[in-house]
Amino acid sequence: MTKPLDRVASSVGSRVSKREMAEHVLRLCEEHSINIEWSATRKAWAAACFELIHIPPVRSSASYAIALHEIGHVLGPHQRTSVVLTAERGAWRWARRNALVWNDTMDRVMRRCLTFYEKRPNLRRDWRPIFVEEPDQIDGERGA
Numbered sequence: 001m002t003k004p005l006d007r008v009a010s011s012v013g014s015r016v017s018k019r020e021m022a023e024h025v026l027r028l029c030e031e032h033s034i035n036i037e038w039s040a041t042r043k044a045w046a047a048a049c050f051e052l053i054h055i056p057p058v059r060s061s062a063s064y065a066i067a068l069h070e071i072g073h074v075l076g077p078h079q080r081t082s083v084v085l086t087a088e089r090g091a092w093r094w095a096r097r098n099a100l101v102w103n104d105t106m107d108r109v110m111r112r113c114l115t116f117y118e119k120r121p122n123l124r125r126d127w128r129p130i131f132v133e134e135p136d137q138i139d140g141e142r143g144a
Contacts, residue, residue: 046073068095
């Protein structure tokens, strides 16, 4: 039995403009101190440890869903797991719960993305630690 992804904002009877969607993404990022890198392509990703998302400009409900999803990788549930599918589901759950509106286009984007990961259930994240080198190592000198 499949579980629904929780509460969904409905597009029935509500109109949210592209500008309102874009402003919502900016407001969420500002409220939660998330930095945005604007993508010149359709590629999107998040680096939760740096509170950073890389997204295309919000110009449609599809790009709005993607932006919310990437914010969900920073703020959503299950983001520290090494199981990619679990993290993806958590980010989409957060996106749906926090959207001003959720429509069929957004649902198709979510389903397409989840299907990609559902076909790869054993995909894992690599959680190698990031080491900051000492200044003398960066300059090519080795400490005594």
